[in-house]
Amino acid sequence: SQELEQSPQSLIVQEGKNLTINCTSSKTLYGLYWYKQKYGEGLIFLMMLQKGGEEKSHEKITAKLDEKKQQSSLHITASQPSHAGIYLCGADSVNYQLIWGAGTKLIIKP
């Protein structure tokens, strides 16, 4: 069965600095999704990637899917306190389900 591994598990970053979160799959990715979650709350959709080499940006967040479609990275430029939270990657699986990584907890230090 397919598994998603996220790294790092947690990250503390000084406000204004850049950071990268990775999501690695044990199998080829056919749809990769990034979500953000505030502690104990629902998930908010950020971006979806499907094609090898694809890159999407929203405000200061950029996500990429590598050519082999087995790894995705999420990059935040000039981090702000509003970026703090848990970032989860999900991947298309059977029966219109998503499988999930364990999440990366991001803390922004002022």
Place this chain on the structure above:
Amino acid sequence: EAGVAQSPRYKIIEKRQSVAFWCNPISGHATLYWYQQILGQGPKLLIQFQNNGVVDDSQLPKDRFSAERLKGVDSTLKIQPAKLEDSAVYLCASSSQRTAGYGYTFGSGTRLTVV
């Protein structure tokens, strides 16, 4: 477009008590999912409905958990009796089948604490 509505937002119960969660999906979304998310982990699928039929409930602990989706719209997830390890956030999501993951919309979740 209204989002996925969940209630309650928070619930604290003692072990062996019962609890129920409610979810109202986005209008027209045929697929509804219930997830359990334990702190520090990704969401774990408990049950997936397509309209009012069950697509997948393989990870639902059926000795204590039950779920129904009446008339293919609202859904209720029940735990009876609750155990300490059921403490988690329970997430409801709905999607339009044709858009699969892209169409996923999550509710705000219910944070359950079992003491």
